[in-house]
Amino acid sequence: MSYIRLVNVTKRFGNVTAVNNLNLEIGKGECFSMLGPSGCGKTTTLRMVSGFEDLSEGEVWVGDRLLSSPKKHHYVPPENRNFGMVFQAFAVWPHMTVYENVAFPLRIRKLPENEIEKRTTDALKSTNLLQAAEDSPASLSGGGKQRVALARALAINPDVMLLDEPLSSLDPHLREEMRFEIKDLQRKYGFSIIYVTHDQSEAMALSDRIMVMKLGVVQQIDTPLNIYNNPANRFVFSFIGLSNFTNTLWKDGVAYIQGTDKPLPATLQPSAAMHQEEIFSLASRPGEIEFTSSTDPNGVRGLVTRKAFLGEIVDYQIKIGDQSLRVQLGRRDAAHEVDETCYLHFLRPFWYALDK
């Protein structure tokens, strides 16, 4: 199953450890995303796979080919790795036509002219660029340039496609469109994708599996659904989707939201791990909280301090004790107005210790 393998990969820049002892297996034809804030090591990891960055420790394998291993003094340069790669800033060559851009990797491989023409035309067709073949890429829009970059990466029919925030330079609606185009191309050509992004919805939409990284350390590797439903830690919870963290504390063995004098209801009790903590967080998603009646034993009392219509959904700010949290409800369920008392039902609470 595993096709691309990273074994104990570590990368240090001077004293800074950019990637710390990463172990990773990616399957053939899998779409694998690396997600995290800037500086988390995702791009460095991708650059180690592509060969633009050497490793401090560990090994990178693709199939049965060892690509990098500082210990064995083995290093295959990027030009011999046979990957396709697409960069954030497009990186199409403005002094060549669209056709020549796409044909470039084939000419480097010294393929016969008719083969070059066939493959280039195929790649241009797959990316809807055939009419623009003789244009200068400078005349294309951002989306067009990124299609050229994709076509160029496709032309060699690579086994592995490396995508480094390929959609970040595009405007939002184009970004969504291109997402599906990439997915369709993958289905058609069957390559594996390693996709670097800081945009969680992009990762969710595209990936078979997602790896969340922080400061060079892997936080969680799982399917999008599992990452969303079972975040491994506070960081993953906060990075995926909207989140509220509400300080909670123990008073005489009973859990209270900080600043309230009513104990938490029986259905909203902290997890066992929280018993050693003094103050900890009740983590919730704005979309997984409901209004309930004052008689509901599961309800937590709060005060509406802000209400904003965002079209289909309504965004509330609710004050509980001395803390605020966001609640998002459908238009029909938005029963309360500002300054009214309300009762909240937490559908899916998570419990995390405070960041140390």
Next chain:
Amino acid sequence: MTSIKKDSGFGVAHLILFFSIAILVIVVAVPVLLILFNAFFVNGHFNSRDFYMVLMEPETYAALKNSLIIAGCTTIGSTIVGTFFAWLVTRTDLPYKGFMKGVFLVPFMLPSFIGALAWKMLLSPNAGFINKFLMSTFNLAEPVFNIYSYLGISTVEVMYLFPFVFIQVCGALERMDPTLEESARISGAGLLTITRKITIPLVLPSILSGSLLIMLYSMAHFGTVAVLGIENGIYNIPTLIYERIHQSGGSFEAIRTGTVLATVLVVSAAIIIWGQHKILSRGHYQIIGGKSFRPMELKLRGLRYPLLAFCILYIAFTILLPTTVIFLVGGLKTYGLAFTMENLSLANYKYILTEYTVTKDAIFNSVSLGLVAAIITMFAGVMISYVIVKMKVRGKGILEFLGMLPFSVPGSVIALGVILAWSGQFGINLYNTVWIILVAYIARYMAFSLKANSAALEQVHDSLMEASRSCGATMWQSLKDIVIPLVRPGMFASFFLIFLPALRELTVSIMLYSPTTRTIGVAIYTLNEDGETVMSAALAGIALIIIVTGQTLINHFTKKAGE
């Protein structure tokens, strides 16, 4: 709409526009027009045959040819040297790259005619130190090098001009998005293929634009050819104009030859500027990237230290050696003595600074001319750039055209033009006074001021001014409180961009000086011509100290301002 009072701002705008046009017309346009007029009109009648006749005279024809040969060789040489060093300090793992990059800019500080003087002392066929040393050591009958040749002149010019290309190419290579090359690499291309097919084509516009700058400079360059060429009968256009006007004391024939040659310079400058514009607008790719990693570096491996040694030797040979020779010769009692302790002293330096009127006057003239020209040109430049960049008034097009002129008019043309304009034909005679040099400096350095100030003004977004107007400030108040403080760095930059080159100016002042209005450059040149080699060298040494000190101060201040 009717409630908006337009007239108050309108009058001011037109006043500024009027002044701006007036300055450029008087300072630049009139002199150039007078040259064209004198070149093509004889006794008030258009006469292009005479123009052609003058051009075909053997001496003028030779000067044209020499200008082209020297400019051509200099351009090719500088392009190769500049591009090579730029590549070395940006794209290889050469040791101490950051430091070396700074070192390659040092030649900019050394005025090329002072460099030429030094090389004359080192390599002149009969008296050059290196030639004499080689002849006596190896018992040669003939000198090994002849600096009085096309090759000699071009080589010396390359030494001091290559930074034009170096800076341009360094900038382009540094700003270039590294992923442009990385995507070629992942496509399977090796470093050589990438350099050939991606890197060079992408930085070619910058290389060519730097080369054309050198071409323009070299065609109109006086100093090096005057020092190294005249002795062997090699004249280029500026030296021939100077020679003719000087020998004849401003006769009609001389002026006429001068105007014809100047016209050729103006036309070639216009063609070069046009070509540069064309290259930059057509080939100006958006190659500047967003997030960037370091670009890939060629591992020089075993060549790292040999190449570093080569760079250091190059600088030692082109900068340290000539400078040392200048200072040593400046310390000699008489030229020709050996460099021994008893022959060397600081007496010459003391003499030219405290007693010798020629050099004392020259230093005073250069410093005061430089200061006044820099201040006037700085303020005029701000005003004119403001109209060009920011104001929306009718008639701005004329100003935009006039604003292009200072960029394309070479120094010797300006000098000839101000002679025509300010020697009494129009009621004002400034000839033989220091004022005519001042007018010429203003014309010559207007381009620098326009460039620095427009760049600064383009950074100031219109909305800042509009915000100030909407707060109730008048146009003058907004200018004073918002615009001027924001462009102040650009103004400072333009001040020094003018003051320092003016200190070492030769091409213009040599055509305009009188016995009491020598500048530092003129004094160095004429002392050397008169055989006062040691005094000339000592003054050149002093000039170098002033220039290097000034440049260091500027670097210090601009670095502080940038932080």
